[in-house]
Amino acid sequence: MNTKANQKKPQLEDIAAALGLSKSTVSRAISGKGRIRAETRERVFECIKELNYRPNMIAKSLSEQKTYNIGVVLPMDSSEAEAPFFQTCLTGIAKQCASSDYNALIIGTERDDLAQLTNVIENRKVDGVIVTRPTADGSIEQLLDSREMPFVVIGRSVHENSVVVDTDHINGCRDLTSYLLMNNPPERLGLILGSTEYTVNKSRYTGFMTALLDKGAHANNRIVFTGIDSELKLSKAVSILTEEADCIVCGDDMLCMSLLARLSELGKSVPQDIRVASFYDSVFLSRYTTPITSLIFSAAEVGAAASSQLLKILNGEASDENVMLGYEILIRRSTM
C-alpha cells in the first residue's frame, strides 16, 4: 500500500528491474513483436498493472518515427465554419482514432491557405491526414503527395493517387431527383448548388443531370444554378427561381437554409407555393419549421470509415481501396 509515495511515473526500466528482466524483453512483451515466453509476458503485464505503467508516447514516437496522430484538414472559412457536416464527421474520426491509440489533430484551411497544413507536415506532427473537403484544384492532395504524407480524402478527389471515402453522392442525388420527378412531378425543377470549388458539388450536379436523362427530360438551364457561393448570387438565383420554378433542389443544408429564409421573405410558403428538397440533411433541416425532404447519411460514419482506412494504410495493411458509403432519402413535408 505504498503506492502513494514514489509517484514518479514508472518506465520500462522500472518494470524490467522489478522483474529481473531487461528493457528489451519488457518492450517485446508489450509490443508482441519477437519471440517471448508466454509466462514472461504474463508477468510483465501483471507488473504493468501493479505499477500502473504507461509507455511514454513521445519516446516511442522518436524511436519509431511515428506520432500516433492523424491530421484532419477542416475548412475554417467563416462560410463553412458552422457547417454541421464537418463537426459530426470529426466526431466519427475522433472515436475511431481513440480505439487505436491514435489522436486527431486539427489542421485548419481557409480558402487556399495551406499554411497550417504545411507546418504540420514540416514539423512531422502527424502520420497521415484526412482531407474533409477536397477542392477542385486538388492542391491539398498535391501537397500531401509531394511530401509523401499518407492521406485519405472524404469525397471525390481530382488527384489520381488518392484513397477516397465517400458517400455515393452521384447516385444519391440521382435517386432524390428521380423521386421528385416521379411523384407528383414538378413542371419546372430548379437546382441550386454551392461553390464549384468543391468536388462534392460536381458529383451532385452529375446525379441531378443523370436523373433528368433517365426520365428523358432535360434541364431547364434558366433555373439550374451552380457555383452559388455568396449571398448575392443566391439572392439573384432565388429571385429567378421563385418566378420560374415550382420545386427546388439544394446542394446542401446551409444553402437550403439560406434559400428557405429568402423564400419566406418573399412570402412564398413551402410546400404550398414551392416544394424544396436538399442533397444533404442536418439538424438545420430536420428541425426546420417545415421539415425538409433530403438525402441523409451519417457524417460520423464517413469520418470513422476514413480514419479506419487511413489507419490501415499506416499499419501497412495496404488497403488503398476506395470506400463508398450508402445513404437514405427521407421524405418530409417540404415535398408533399
Next chain:
Amino acid sequence: MNTKANQKKPQLEDIAAALGLSKSTVSRAISGKGRIRAETRERVFECIKELNYRPNMIAKSLSEQKTYNIGVVLPMDSSEAEAPFFQTCLTGIAKQCASSDYNALIIGTERDDLAQLTNVIENRKVDGVIVTRPTADGSIEQLLDSREMPFVVIGRSVHENSVVVDTDHINGCRDLTSYLLMNNPPERLGLILGSTEYTVNKSRYTGFMTALLDKGAHANNRIVFTGIDSELKLSKAVSILTEEADCIVCGDDMLCMSLLARLSELGKSVPQDIRVASFYDSVFLSRYTTPITSLIFSAAEVGAAASSQLLKILNGEASDENVMLGYEILIRRSTM
C-alpha cells in the same frame, strides 16, 4: 543547385557540420537561449534557410518533455455534436495555436465518459487542455487537476483552481432580458434553458432572474423551464408556453430552433402570436425564416482567448487570470 539530390531531411548535425560548429551551438542559435555571438547566429540562420532545415519536433518533444499540442475537450453527444458554437470555437483555437507552433488535438467526451481524456493524459499527448463545456459536477477539471495537467475552461467552472475564459453570460442574459422587459413589455415572459448539467445554463438563469429583479418583477414559475434536455421535455414545456406566454427566451440556438419548429407546428407565428429571443446566436437563428433577436458573441474569439491564456500558462507566464469577453445584443424581427 544540387538541392534536388540528397533529399534526406537535414538535421542539427548537418547544419553544424556545414558551418564547422557543434550541434549545441546551433541549437543555442535557434533557441536563443544561452550566450552566442550575433554573427554566429546570423550564419546559422542563413544556413538553416539554405538547407531548408526544420527541427524534428518529436526529438525536441522528448528532450523537452513537451508535445507542443494542446487538447480540446469537445462534447460529442449526438445532441451537441452539431452545435455551431463548438466548431467555431475550435476555429479560433486552431488559429491561435498555429501562431505559436502549437497544434490542437481533439478529445471527445460523451456524457460522463472521460476515456479519451484519460488516455490523452496518460499517453502524455498534450501539454495542456481547453475544456469547451464544463459540466456541473466539475469532473473534467477534477481529473485534469489531479493529473496536474494545465487547463483553461471556457465558461463558468465549479472547480476552484480553474482559469476561466468566458463571455459574460450573466450580464448578457440580463441585458437581453431587460431589453425585452423595457420595449413593449411582455405580459408573460417565458424561459427555456437547456440541461442543468452545463454551467453556462446556470449563468443564463442568473442573468434572466436578475433582470426581472431589476425591474421589480418576479418570474412566473409556470413558464420558466430549466433543464430542458430532451425533445419530450421541450414538447411539454412548449405546450404550456404557447398557452401562457407571450414572449419566450431560449437558452441557446439549438433549443431555439427546436422551439421554433414546435411553434410552427402549432400554427403560432413569430412575432405576431408570440415573440422569441435567444441567449445565443448562430447561423441557425440569423438565417431563420424570421431572424431571431439574440445575444451574440464570437465563439472564435472565445476559443482564441482560451488558447492564448493556456499558452501563456504553458510558457510560465503565469497568467492565471480569468478573462471575460464582451457581447452584443442583436435586435431582429422576432421581437418586434
Next chain:
DNA sequence: GTGAAAGCGCTAACAG
C-alpha cells in the same frame, strides 16, 4: 562564446 557528452524513454538489430 563554443564544444563534448550525457541524457529524454523507447525500439530494434545483433548476440548469446
Next chain:
DNA sequence: CTGTTAGCGCTTTCAC
C-alpha cells in the same frame, strides 16, 4: 527466448 548495445534528434549541463 532474453540481454546488450546502439540509436531516434534534440536540449542541456559542464568544461574549456
